[in-house]
Structure formats: structure tokens, C-alpha cells
Amino acid sequence: APAPAPRPLALSFDPVAKNLADRVTVPPGYTATVVCALGDPLAAGTPAFRNDGTDTGFDQRCGDHHDGMEWFGLDAQGRPEPAGSARGVLAINHEAITDHFLHAAGASPRPRPAAEADKEVDAHGLSFVEVRKDGGRFACQQGSAFNRRVTPLTPIRLAGPARGHALLRTKFSPAGTDTRGTINNCGGSTTPWGTYLAGEENWVNYFTRGAADDAARGGDNANSVVSLRRYGKAQGAASRHGWETAGADDKYARWDIGVKGASADGSDDYRNEMNTYGYMVEADPYDRGQAVRKRTALGRFAHEMGVFGLPAAGRPLAVYMGDDSRGEYIYKFVSDARWDPADANPANRITTGDKYLDAGRLYVAKFAADGSGRWIELTLADALIAGFAGYRFADQADVLVNARLAADAVGATKMDRPEWSAVHPATGEVYVTLTNNSNRKVEPAGSSQMPVDPANPRSYPDAPTAASSPGNINGHIVRLRENGDGGAASAFTWDIYLFGAEAGSAANVNLSALTADNDFSSPDGIRFSRRTGVVFIETDDGAYTDVTHCMLLAGLPGQLGDGTAQVLNYTKADGSTLAVPTRVGAKPTAATLRRFLVGPGDCEITGITETPDGRTLFVNIQHPGETIARDDVADPARYLSHWPGNAGYGAGGSGARPRSATIAISRDDGGLIGVDGDAVL
Ligand code: FEO
Ligand code: CA
Ligand code: CA
Ligand code: CA
Numbered sequence: 262a263p264a265p266a267p268r269p270l271a272l273s274f275d276p277v278a279k280n281l282a283d284r285v286t287v288p289p290g291y292t293a294t295v296v297c298a299l300g301d302p303l304a305a306g307t308p309a310f311r312n313d314g315t316d317t318g319f320d321q322r323c324g325d326h327h328d329g330m331e332w333f334g335l336d337a338q339g340r341p342e343p344a345g346s347a348r349g350v351l352a353i354n355h356e357a358i359t360d361h362f363l364h365a366a367g368a369s370p371r372p373r374p375a376a377e378a379d380k381e382v383d384a385h386g387l388s389f390v391e392v393r394k395d396g397g398r399f400a401c402q403q404g405s406a407f408n409r410r411v412t413p414l415t416p417i418r419l420a421g422p423a424r425g426h427a428l429l430r431t432k433f434s435p436a437g438t439d440t441r442g443t444i445n446n447c448g449g450s451t452t453p454w455g456t457y458l459a460g461e462e463n464w465v466n467y468f469t470r471g472a473a474d475d476a477a478r479g480g481d482n483a484n485s486v487v488s489l490r491r492y493g494k495a496q497g498a499a500s501r502h503g504w505e506t507a508g509a510d511d512k513y514a515r516w517d518i519g520v521k522g523a524s525a526d527g528s529d530d531y532r533n534e535m536n537t538y539g540y541m542v543e544a545d546p547y548d549r550g551q552a553v554r555k556r557t558a559l560g561r562f563a564h565e566m567g568v569f570g571l572p573a574a575g576r577p578l579a580v581y582m583g584d585d586s587r588g589e590y591i592y593k594f595v596s597d598a599r600w601d602p603a604d605a606n607p608a609n610r611i612t613t614g615d616k617y618l619d620a621g622r623l624y625v626a627k628f629a630a631d632g633s634g635r636w637i638e639l640t641l642a643d644a645l646i647a648g649f650a651g652y653r654f655a656d657q658a659d660v661l662v663n664a665r666l667a668a669d670a671v672g673a674t675k676m677d678r679p680e681w682s683a684v685h686p687a688t689g690e691v692y693v694t695l696t697n698n699s700n701r702k703v704e705p706a707g708s709s710q711m712p713v714d715p716a717n718p719r720s721y722p723d724a725p726t727a728a729s730s731p732g733n734i735n736g737h738i739v740r741l742r743e744n745g746d747g748g749a750a751s752a753f754t755w756d757i758y759l760f761g762a763e764a765g766s767a768a769n770v771n772l773s774a775l776t777a778d779n780d781f782s783s784p785d786g787i788r789f790s791r792r793t794g795v796v797f798i799e800t801d802d803g804a805y806t807d808v809t810h811c812m813l814l815a816g817l818p819g820q821l822g823d824g825t826a827q828v829l830n831y832t833k834a835d836g837s838t839l840a841v842p843t844r845v846g847a848k849p850t851a852a853t854l855r856r857f858l859v860g861p862g863d864c865e866i867t868g869i870t871e872t873p874d875g876r877t878l879f880v881n882i883q884h885p886g887e888t889i890a891r892d893d894v895a896d897p898a899r900y901l902s903h904w905p906g907n908a909g910y911g912a913g914g915s916g917a918r919p920r921s922a923t924i925a926i927s928r929d930d931g932g933l934i935g936v937d938g939d940a941v942l
Pocket of ligand 3: 680
């Protein structure tokens with residue numbers, strides 16, 4: 262008999278309504294359970310988490326503020342098996358902390374008690390956690406040999422062109438070859454050879470330097486002063502948590518990067534410590550004995566995350582990366598080594614990363630108004646970089662360590678905060694979320710803030726809540742298609758895929774005609790299911806009251822925004838128009854984009870990954886109830902969230918301190934997440 266005709270893939274769930282409930286809301290027919298929350302013990306012998314601020318030993322517990330995450334499968338015997346869907350290792354980034362809930366009476370003022378600083382430091386970094394499906398639900402396996410914490414104190418190898426460079430010399434590593442730890446790890450992804458790749462995002466905030474440090478470094482025009490200012494570290498600016506005040510030990514003193522030592526090369530103090538942060542970080546999820554690497558070839562900036570273009574045999578690999586800060590850039594790394602599919606064999610893992618990620622070229626994106634774009638290589642061979650008046654680059658490693666300055670020199674396009682990137686598993690198109698930009702302004706004329714451009718077209722006062730949230734308040738998603746030769750291309754075409762907005766707002770604001778079932782603001786995480794091709798879009802705090810709780814949407818990219826290329830004549834606040842490349846001929850509909858999840862109180866929806874069978878979706882609920890003052894810690898009635906204690910997970914019940922956590926979502930009928938049909942990848 263002839264094979265039955267394939268049933269086209271279609272979204273198959275009821276959209277979740279916006280709500281402010283302090284729980285995770287998923288569609289009818291789906292169940293969400295907690296897998297691993299802040300403080301859960303990872304090592305054998307670590308006591309259960311009391312969640313009252315008295316717990317210690319966070320280097321053996323799950324960290325805080327779960328962010329980017331990837332699944333690494335195991336077989337039934339616990340051996341690496343990329344297709345494994347019932348047992349695996351979750352790699353989880355712990356971007357930041359809600360400090361008050363880590364201590365019994367909230368975080369103490371400065372000078373910080375050493376015991377508090379130790380807990381806070383250890384609650385950052387990465388977790389590798391074995392999880393298994395048992396009785397139909399996934400649970401974290403305390404004591405597994407795969408469990409591992411990487412904290413801001415774990416020794417890490419500096420790899421690639423800047424390894425051993427004078428800019429990386431510190432008292433900890435006078436040779437400039439190593440550093441301690443990783444911090445503010447935001448998004449995550451998997452390499453084609455099966456390791457984990459995490460970004461280091463807002464690392465600048467954790468450091469401080471004295472009010473007279475500019476002079477100690479040689480004054481306004483000294484290279485290191487120019488670099489520190491460009492990366493946002495003005496002299497005298499306070500550190501985020503004041504760890505440098507916790508004691509004389511180097512593990513505290515290192516957070517103060519002011520010049521102190523006598524050595525001219527900085528090898529006897531921590532003046533260069535911040536140059537060892539801001540990289541893409543590669544770790545081996547299956548082998549905790551392997552040193553973590555910082556891949557300096559991929560540049561230094563506020564790395565949200567990096568995602569690989571579709572690998573092709575015999576071709577270089579490409580990694581797409583956003584620098585998440587207002588007006589920063591989109592970058593691409595292209596490997597010198599050409600992809601050998603035999604390297605997908607998990608035998609060598611992180612040493613395979615040494616082959617692909619330590620040599621290559623770094624590019625920055627420049628968008629043109631006609632829907633074309635160029636990748637500009639950041640190289641000293643470019644006269645604009647070699648002759649840049651703002652900073653004197655010593656060599657190519659200096660270009661990588663100060664990639665933002667090199668990108669300034671070549672006039673790259675300032676974007677509305679590039680967050681995650683995702684690559685469509687069939688077309689190879691690159692989708693980049695641009696979350697919002699309060700500095701994107703049309704007027705007044707002469708303002709130092711950024712004027713709109715076709716790739717970042719929206720600004721105050723177009724939006725209804727402009728008074729409280731100026732700039733591009735809702736964000737958008739831009740899409741790039743490489744020209745001709747895949748990831749190594751030097752040119753691309755682009756259009757805007759989707760504009761965030763509140764349903765019912767003016768047509769000039771709600772450009773994608775979103776409805777109550779799919780409106781959103783501040784897109785952040787984005788991922789394509791490798792099983793079905795469905796795109797998942799996660800949001801950070803939105804600009805509108807009824808979209809405040811962060812959410813997850815599911816869409817069908819093959820049917821969404823793929824109409825004929827058009828020019829949208831966007832009307833600016835002054836009445837003039839701006840031509841914006843789009844494919845608005847196919848705006849999202851109820852059939853192609855729906856809200857799939859709404860988070861608990863005062864949270865952000867962050868990391869997302871899936872089992873290879875497409876039947877379990879893991880999502881991170883970041884910082885529920887993070888808005889808390891020290892004096893309010895004693896009064897649970899003042900918490901903005903009690904999740905997941907109020908959902909029956911862990912100690913504390915309905916009055917619990919809130920905890921960041923990973924959840925697993927499955928369909929009660931065991932089906933694919935979000936869709937029905939046969940047209941799977
Ligand atoms: Fe960590 Fe840009 O979000
Ligand atoms: Ca983010
Ligand atoms: Ca964000
Ligand atoms: Ca956050």
C-alpha cells in the first residue's frame with residue numbers, strides 16, 4: 262500500500278493567557294515539574310537545602326539565576342549517547358544571584374563578611390547535573406560522577422591567540438596563560454563536537470577600581486584607561502557585590518583591579534584581571550577532569566552566547582555572537598580549520614575545540630538600508646583598525662581582547678542589545694533577538710543617543726508607555742541569510758522577522774499585528790527544536806503591565822514571516838518615514854505563533870533545551886521574586902514570589918523564599934512538544 266501522505270506540522274496546543282499568577286502556566290494537556298533548583302545538593306553527603314539563608318557549600322550545590330542550558334544525552338549505562346533522551350547531563354549557567362535570599366537576614370552592607378562573599382561567589386558559574394527520568398519525571402541525581410560545579414574560583418585555561426599576552430598577565434598567572442573562574446554566564450549552546458559553550462556577559466559589574474586609578478595607569482590617553490572606559494569600568498565605580506571588601510586574601514582582592522604593584526607589566530597585581538573575563542567559555546559536559554577553556558579567538562565583549570552555523574563537511578565553521586549592551590554589535594567567528602564530520606564522534610570532545618576555536622577570523626556586522634549587509638573582519642591589516650585614533654592596537658591579540666574598540670574603528674552597526682542567536686536547522690538562517698534599547702532616540706536633534714536606522718527602526722515617543730520606558734521598548738528579531746558560501750560568507754541579506762508589541766497598540770507600534778494570544782515584549786532567548794524545527798522565543802521583563810511576567814512562545818518559522826520581501830515604510834515620530842526591509846507579507850497568526858508558557862512572579866524565562874526525541878522541553882525560570890529589599894527578607898508577605906516552594910518543591914511551602922530552577926515540560930499523551938504532524942526534520 263502507498264505510504265500515507267505526511268500530515269503537515271501544525272501547532273497543537275491552546276495558547277496560554279497572560280497572567281500574573283505565581284506559578285508556571287503551561288497549556289492544557291502539558292505538565293511542568295521542577296528538576297533542579299537553587300541550592301539542591303549535587304555532591305554526595307551535601308545536606309538537603311533548607312532555603313532559610315543558613316545553607317553553605319554552594320560549590321557543591323546548584324547555583325542561582327539559571328540561564329542558558331543544554332542537554333547532553335547518556336545511554337542506560339551512563340555512557341555518552343547524543344541521542345539519549347531518558348538520562349543525560351544538563352549544563353546550566355548561573356548568571357547572577359538574588360543576594361538577599363542567600364543569607365538569613367539578607368546581604369550585609371560593606372565591608373562584606375567573608376562567609377557571605379564566599380557563598381555569593383560560589384552561587385555563580387556553571388553546573389553540570391545528571392538528570393534521569395524515573396516514574397515519568399526527571400530528577401537531579403545527587404552524587405553522580407557527572408555532577409560538577411565551575412565557579413568564579415575554578416582554574417580555567419586561557420586558549421587561543423591572546424593566551425600568554427601581556428594584557429592577560431596577573432599575579433595569579435604571571436605568564437598570562439590561566440585565570441580563575443567564569444562569571445555572569447548568560448546563554449549556552451552545543452558545539453558540533455558535543456561540548457558546552459557559554460557566554461560571559463556582564464562581568465564588568467563585578468569589578469571595581471579606585472577613584473585615582475586613571476592617573477596610575479597613565480591618564481586619559483593611556484591604552485588601558487581607554488579600554489576600561491569602553492568596556493564600562495569608570496574609575497571609582499562600585500562593584501556589584503563588594504567582594505573586594507571581604508578580606509585581604511587574593512580571592513577577594515582580585516575584584517579590585519586598581520594598579521597596586523610595582524611591576525610595570527602588571528604581573529604582581531590584578532590590574533589586568535578584567536582582561537581575563539568576557540570570552541566564550543567551552544567546557545566538557547561528560548568529563549569533569551578536563552580543564553575549562555576561554556576561547557580568546559572569539560573576541561572579548563559582553564557575550565550573551567554563541568551559536569554555530571550549520572556545519573558542512575570541508576567548510577569552515579561559523580559562530581554567531583551578540584554583545585548585549587545598548588548599541589553594541591553582532592559578531593561572527595569563522596574557524597581556520599575545516600569541518601570534519603568525524604569530529605562529531607564524542608571521543609575527543611574538548612580537545613576538538615582546541616582545533617576549531619583557537620584559530621580563525623573575527624568579523625562584525627554592518628547592516629545597509631537596502632537589506633544587504635557585510636561582515637567586516639577585525640584585523641590589523643585593516644587601515645581603519647591599525648590607524649584608529651581612539652586606541653593603539655599592539656597586535657592581533659589586542660584586537661581580540663579589545664574587540665569593541667576594533668568594531669568601533671570599522672563603523673559597525675550599533676544594535677538594540679543583541680541577546681541570543683539561533684540558526685534555523687533547515688535553512689541555516691540566523692535569527693538574533695534585539696531585546697530593547699532605552700538609548701534609541703529620534704530626538705531631540707543633537708542628542709548623544711542613537712538615531713534610528715532600518716535595522717533598529719523604532720523609538721520613543723512612538724510607544725504608548727513612552728514616559729516610563731523610553732527608546733525601543735519592545736525589541737524585535739532580525740534575520741540574516743549568508744550569501745552563497747555558507748558561514749564563511751563576507752556578505753549577507755537581512756530583514757526584520759518579528760516586532761514585539763502589546764496587542765491593541767497602534768498599528769505603527771504593533772507592526773507584526775500581534776494579538777492577545779501571542780503578544781510579547783523584550784525577546785531574549787531563542788531556539789529552534791532540532792527535532793521539529795519549531796522556534797521557541799523567550800522574553801525578559803516586558804514593557805507593559807499585563808505582559809510583565811515573562812513567557813515563552815512557540816512558532817512555525819516556515820509559515821511565519823516568510824512572505825515576499827517587502828519594504829515597510831515606518832513612520833517616525835517626526836512624521837518622516839524610514840524604509841525597513843521585512844517580509845511582513847506573512848505576519849504571524851493564531852496558527853503560527855502562540856504563547857506556550859507564562860512564568861511565576863517577578864521572573865525571567867531564560868535557558869531552553871530539549872531531549873533529542875522532542876518530547877521533553879527544559880526551561881529555566883530565572884530569579885522569581887528578585888525584587889526584594891534587605892529589610893523585607895524577614896517578612897514573607899513581602900516576597901513577590903514563593904515559587905517553587907508554593908508548587909510543592911523543597912522546603913518552605915507557600916511562604917518559601919523563591920528559587921531559580923530548571924523545569925521539565927512534557928505532554929501528558931507523550932507527544933512532541935507544541936506540535937502535531939509528520940513534517941519533522
Ligand atoms: Fe544575560 Fe543579555 O541577558
Ligand atoms: Ca538574556
Ligand atoms: Ca535580557
Ligand atoms: Ca535576568
